[in-house]
Amino acid sequence: MNSRNRGKNTGDDTLFGSEKQISKLKLAVEDMRYLLTREYPEKAASELVGNRYRLKTRQIQALRGASASDSQLHNRRLKHVETLDLKGRTVYLDGFNVLILLESLLSEAYIFEGLDGCIRDLSGVHGTYKRVNQTLIAVELIAAFYQKNQIQKLVWIFDKPVSNSGRIKQIILEFAEQHQLNWEADLQFNPDKFLAESSEIIISSDAWILDHCKEWFNLIGYLIREEKLPVNLIKML
Structure with missing residues (x-):
């Protein structure tokens, strides 16, 4: 196992660790929602709001992740299912999105x-996925969720172009075999499109997937x- 994790970046405490910065971000999210609802493009809206509040790059990244238009929020709410709806169902999981967020x-x-009530982070896969100290704990948490909610089958979907x-996929399948879980893992060239077009329940915090x-x-x-x-959770509401 690698001796590495996905903790804070240097400087994150300055950007997100004070009440002053969080208050500023909350105001920025309100402005962003207003602009997106009036159909401003996301990039232009985030630049406008970022300039107004003098936000740094990682703060703008957090702002974009937390924001949505009124119609997006309404649409996402309508499609969200509760734990009771999971029993006996097949669930598709956006592999890297969920795993990296948990790590x-x-x-x-x-x-x-x-x-939209979704949790997001500031990490991402940049062409390569590297297993970290927390990977196994993340998989164990997902296994506990799967068993507790009596899900019929869980299918992990990973980006084929990402190295590793x-x-x-192999680690997930070996874990499932050891613990007798009805899991599958699949590599897709375009996982976002695949998940968006699926008729099953999806687990992801990717905004485009949630919209589609x-x-x-x-x-x-x-x-x-x-x-x-x-958790070091910042509520942007």
Whole structure:
């Protein structure tokens, strides 16, 4: 196992660790929602708001993740399912999105609750996925969720072009075999499109997927509550 994690970046405490910065971000999210609702393009809106509040690059990243238009929020709310809806169902999980977010959360990085109630982080896959100290704990948390809610089958979807995607797929399948879980793992060239077009319940915090999928479940929010995870959570509402 690598001795590494997905914790905070240098400087994150300055950007997100004070009440003053958080208040500023909340105001920025309100402005961003106003502009997006009036159909300003996201990039232009975030530049405008970023300039107004003198936000740094990572703060703008958090702002964009947390914001949405009124119609997006309404649409996402309508499609969100509750834990009771999961029993006996097949669920598709956005592999890297969920895994990296959980690894960040467990590494005490800052995570953000957006207007849609979804939790997001500031990490991402940049062409390569590297397993970290928290990877196995993240998989165990997902296994506990799967068993507790009597899900019929869980299918992990990973980006085929990301290097090491085959390796993490193997780790997931070996874990499932050891613990007798009805899991599958699949590599897709365009996982976002695949998930958005699926008729099954989706687990992801990717905004585009949430806007286009049929049904989704807020797994990270559930795990924070259910497992009482200690988190550096900033509510952007």
